[in-house]
Structures are given as C-alpha cells and as structure tokens.
Amino acid sequence: MKIIPVILSGGAGTRLWPVSRKAYPKPFMQLADGKTLAELTFNRALDLATEGEVVTVTSRDYFFLCKDIYRKNPQCDIEKQTFLLEPAGRNTAPAIALAAMKVQQTHGDDAIMVIMPSDHLIKDIEVFKHTVQQASALAADGYLTTFGIYPTAPETGYGYIKAGEKLNEQAAVIDQFVEKPDLETAKSYVASGDYSWNSGMFAFRVGTLLDAMEATASDVVKQSKVCFESTNTNGNQIEFALDHFMQLPDISIDYAVMERAEKRAVVDSRFDWNDIGSWNAMAGLLESDEAGNRIEGKAITVDSENCYIRAGDRLVAAVGVNDLMVVDTTDAVLIAHKDKSQGVKDVVQFLKAKDHEAAVFHKTVHRPWGSYTILEDEDDCKVKRLVVKPGQVLSLQLHHKRSEHWTVVSGTAKVRIGDEEFMLEENKSVYIPVETLHRLENPTDTDIALIEVQCGSYFGEDDIERFEDIYGRIDDKQANS
Incomplete structure (x- = not known):
C-alpha cells in the first residue's frame, strides 16, 4: 500500500492575529518551543x-x-517533494482534486492520499501513525475515510460526524455530517457517544476519490482537469494558470464529496489533536502558574489571575487584571477578555475594511529571497533592514517615485545600478536614483544584511516595475524585491 501524504498549507491569518496574518498565517508562527505547525506537520507526513x-x-x-x-528535516530530500501552487484561494475540494490528479499521474489509481492540514498540532505520533494505517486500509478497500476526533468537551466551534454501523473496533460507516451546534446540542452529541469532531483530515484511494467526485461534484472535476492541463512546471514546483483556476468552484471537500458520497467511513481517532483555533487554545498549550496565568516571553504579573500573555521583544507587565489575553508584537497589541477570543476575527475584518496593512503584513515581511524589516516609516523616508539568503537574487527593477540608499552591514553583495555591476562590501554604501534600473544579489554562501533608506514622494510597495525576476513575479506589485 503506497501512502502519499498531501499537506494543505495556507490560512487567512484571522483567528490568531496579530501574530498570524495573511502574509504569514498560523502554520508558520512559532510555538513556545520554537517550532512551527508547518514544520511539525511535514515531519509527521514524511514519516508516513x-x-x-x-x-x-x-x-x-x-x-x-x-x-x-x-529542509530542516534531515530525512527530507527536497527534490522528491512536490509543490502545487495555487494563484488564489479556492477551498479544499479543488485543492484535493488537483492533488489527486497529480498523485494519479505519478503513482496511479491505487495510491492512498492522506490529507493533512498544516495547522494541526498532534503530539501522540505513534497513536497517530496507527490511526493512519487503519484509515488507509479502509481507503484501500474503497471507503472515503475521515478522521473523527474523540470529543473531550462539547465544543461549538467544530462540525461533528455521527457514526453508524461498526466496520471494526476503530471505525464505522458515516451516518451523518452535522454543522457546528449550539452548546446544548453539543452536550447531547458528546453524551451520546455516537459523535466525533470533524478533523478535516482524510484518507482516500486516488481512483475512488476521483470517481466519487465525478458523481457528486462533476463541475469540480471538469474544471480541475482544465486547470491541471494548464500547469507551468518548474522542477517540483507546479503552478496553475490564474484564469483557469478562478473558474474552479469555491467549495469544501465536505460539501462537495463527503456529505454526498455513499461509501464513507470514520475512524475513531484518539491521538491528541488540536487545531489551535483561538488564543485560548494557544494558551492551553502552556502550564499555568499558581494564579492561573500562562506566559510566553518576557512578562510580569502582579495581583493578576487567569491571564494569557504572549510578549514579543518588549517587557509586558499586567497589574490587577483577570481573565485577559495580551498578545504583543512589534506593531500591534491585542487585549481581549478570554471569553471573547473568537472576536479577534472581527478586528481583522475591521482592518481589512480600512485597508490597513496590519491585516496582512508584519513589520518583518518574508520574501522568496529572504526578508525585510521596517525600521522607520515616516512621510519623508522609509528605512528597512534587508536580509538576503545565499544564492538569492532580487528582481531587476526600478522605482518611479523614490530613490534608495543601500548600506551593507554584513557580508558582500553583488549590485547592479543601470548598466554597471560591482561588488559592495561590508560598511560600503551606494545610491540608486529614481527611474534607475537596479538589482541586488547574494553570490556568497552566507546571509547578507543591508540597510535601505528610501527617499521621495511615495514609499508604497506598488511603486515597482520589474524587468527580470527568477521567482516569476514580473506582473506582481505586492513585494519589495
């Protein structure tokens, strides 16, 4: 039985704002141990x-x-990994359909896909692996299989699955999917013993899934085939044409297939699953002190109880407060009552409506070539610290409304200004006038860092015209690169 894990990696960056944002969502934010959910998910997937x-x-x-x-995983051969790159968000049914077509093309109809969202935390790895084997065996037998999480509380934030006739000690046919319930209904579900939380994880035989999808959501299959035939492949990186991709229906795999198909199974999953859907859930990962406070980073509590504090670079002090969540980052602070953690999404919606960049970006913005951190942003200048990874190249570009000054603070950069190309060493500077072609490159095997000072009438990230770009972003105006 050949198992091909499929990771769905992305996010809206709403429920764990201000640490999670659209440009750097939950899978990539660090947990208290320094690891990310994306890293832990890949490690589990590679092990399967x-x-x-x-x-x-x-x-x-x-x-x-x-x-x-x-690449952090020493067992990872990066050339063996396949990346399907969506040009826009289109929900889980199209994502899984396109992944199925790729797996079918490479491994045939009998391969087993194990669908794993990248933002779940699972610590009981051996129990998880055993459960995956149970689900994969059912998938090989033609069942569309999902992982039902044993409910430890009457949660109203999850969908539920009602189990029907037993297939074996750990699995049953699916009787019904039910939407997120109110509290009293959730209590009845848990008390009955017939319901589990809908985890969003699945195991499918590729041929079975595509046949079922053809029967229940033929429009998804039809447009996915069109989209799959319009791919742009660069090694293990597969991109889809935007015009074809946007024709895909915006629908989840639950609605498109699992709620309509006939041969469905749910596996009773007893591993410790957490989708960390709120700051309360994040707080629950930490041990509390005697007053019930849970703290990450540099924080002090005085006469305060039952608070969660996540401090960034600054010291956070809480005096005489109870039941609060305080999350501090370099450019935003969240203060909320712990019973209102789901209201964080409303903050993000407000910021989006105001077109505020804090809904999308941090002060540090990650790019394919490295990252930049905004040190100062005023009406008369903008100052950034750029870190360029080894072997990476920023696009050949110019700006219409600003000039730039680059000073190398560590390493040696290769710079092009107009038609001139030269090496810029540590503690050396260069000036790039308005309307002048320029490019920055790291030809060395260590990171280089620069301070960039922008002067002019406008410093928005859309004041950029690209002429060459190794990352395929000639038409993009969203990045400083």
Whole structure:
C-alpha cells in the first residue's frame, strides 16, 4: 500500500492575529518551543510517506516558506517533494482534486492520499501513525475515510460526524455530517457517544476519490482537469494558470464529496489533536502558574489571575487584571477578555475594511529571497533592514517615485545600478536614483544584511516595475524585491 501524504498549507491569518496574518498565517508562527505547525506537520507526513514524497498544496507566497521549513528535516530530500501552487484561494475540494490528479499521474489509481492540514498540532505520533494505517486500509478497500476526533468537551466551534454501523473496533460507516451546534446540542452529541469532531483530515484511494467526485461534484472535476492541463512546471514546483483556476468552484471537500458520497467511513481517532483555533487554545498549550496565568516571553504579573500573555521583544507587565489575553508584537497589541477570543476575527475584518496593512503584513515581511524589516516609516523616508539568503537574487527593477540608499552591514553583495555591476562590501554604501534600473544579489554562501533608506514622494510597495525576476513575479506589485 503506497501512502502519499498531501499537506494543505495556507490560512487567512484571522483567528490568531496579530501574530498570524495573511502574509504569514498560523502554520508558520512559532510555538513556545520554537517550532512551527508547518514544520511539525511535514515531519509527521514524511514519516508516513512510503517513498519519501509529500505533496504540498500551497500558494506561491508560501512556497518558499514551506521549502525552507522542510529542509530542516534531515530525512527530507527536497527534490522528491512536490509543490502545487495555487494563484488564489479556492477551498479544499479543488485543492484535493488537483492533488489527486497529480498523485494519479505519478503513482496511479491505487495510491492512498492522506490529507493533512498544516495547522494541526498532534503530539501522540505513534497513536497517530496507527490511526493512519487503519484509515488507509479502509481507503484501500474503497471507503472515503475521515478522521473523527474523540470529543473531550462539547465544543461549538467544530462540525461533528455521527457514526453508524461498526466496520471494526476503530471505525464505522458515516451516518451523518452535522454543522457546528449550539452548546446544548453539543452536550447531547458528546453524551451520546455516537459523535466525533470533524478533523478535516482524510484518507482516500486516488481512483475512488476521483470517481466519487465525478458523481457528486462533476463541475469540480471538469474544471480541475482544465486547470491541471494548464500547469507551468518548474522542477517540483507546479503552478496553475490564474484564469483557469478562478473558474474552479469555491467549495469544501465536505460539501462537495463527503456529505454526498455513499461509501464513507470514520475512524475513531484518539491521538491528541488540536487545531489551535483561538488564543485560548494557544494558551492551553502552556502550564499555568499558581494564579492561573500562562506566559510566553518576557512578562510580569502582579495581583493578576487567569491571564494569557504572549510578549514579543518588549517587557509586558499586567497589574490587577483577570481573565485577559495580551498578545504583543512589534506593531500591534491585542487585549481581549478570554471569553471573547473568537472576536479577534472581527478586528481583522475591521482592518481589512480600512485597508490597513496590519491585516496582512508584519513589520518583518518574508520574501522568496529572504526578508525585510521596517525600521522607520515616516512621510519623508522609509528605512528597512534587508536580509538576503545565499544564492538569492532580487528582481531587476526600478522605482518611479523614490530613490534608495543601500548600506551593507554584513557580508558582500553583488549590485547592479543601470548598466554597471560591482561588488559592495561590508560598511560600503551606494545610491540608486529614481527611474534607475537596479538589482541586488547574494553570490556568497552566507546571509547578507543591508540597510535601505528610501527617499521621495511615495514609499508604497506598488511603486515597482520589474524587468527580470527568477521567482516569476514580473506582473506582481505586492513585494519589495
């Protein structure tokens, strides 16, 4: 039985704002131990993969983040990993359909896909692996199989699955999917013993899934085939044409297939699953002090109880407060009552409506070539610290409304200004006038860092015209690169 894990990696960056944001969502934020959910998910997936191959469905913006994270695993052969890059968000049914077509093309109809969202935390690895084997055996037998999480509380934030006739000690046919219930209904579900939480994880035989999808959501299959035939492949990186991709229905795999198909099974999953859907859930990962406070980073509590504090670079002090969540980052602070953690999404919606960049970006913004951190942003100048990874090249570009000054603070950069190309060493500077072609490159095997000072009438990231770009972003105006 050949198992090909499929990771769905992305996110809206709403429920764990201000740490999680659209440009750097939950899978990539660090946990208290310094690891990320994306890293932990890939490690689990690679441990399951029969031939060391994991398929990741993500966006081009997250592709480089994923790739860097995966390389941390010493068992990872990065050339064996496949990345399907979505040009826009289109829900789980199209993502899984496209992944199925890729797995079918490479491994045939009998391969087993194990669908794994990248933002779940699972610590009981051996129990998880055993459960995957149970689900994969059912999938090989023609069942569309999902992982039902044993409910430990009457949660109203999850969908539920009602089990029907037993297939074996750990699995049953699916009787019904039910939407997120109110509290009293959730209590009755848990008390009955017939319901589990809907985890969003699945095991499918590729041929079975595509046949079932043809029967229940033929429009998804039809447009996915069109989209799959319009791919742009660069090694293990597969991109889809935007015009075809946007014709895909925006529908989840639950609605498109699982709620309509006939041969469905749910596996009773007893591993410790957490989708970390709120700051309360994040707080629950930490041990509390005697007053019930849970703290990450540099924080002091005085006469305060039952608070969660996540401090960034600054010291956070809480005096005489109870039941609060305080999350501090370099450019935003969240203060909320712990019973209102789901209201964080409303903050993000408000910021989006105001077109505020804090809904999308941090002060540090990650790019394919490295990252930049905004040190100062005023009406008369903008100052950034750029870190360029080894072998990476920023696009050949010019700006219409600003000039730039680059000072190398560590390493040696290769710089092009107009038609001139030269090496810029540490503690040396260069000036790039308005309307002048320029490019920055790191030809060395260590990171280089520069301070960039922008002067002019406008410093928006859309004041950029690209002429060459190794990352395929000639038409993009969203990045300083």
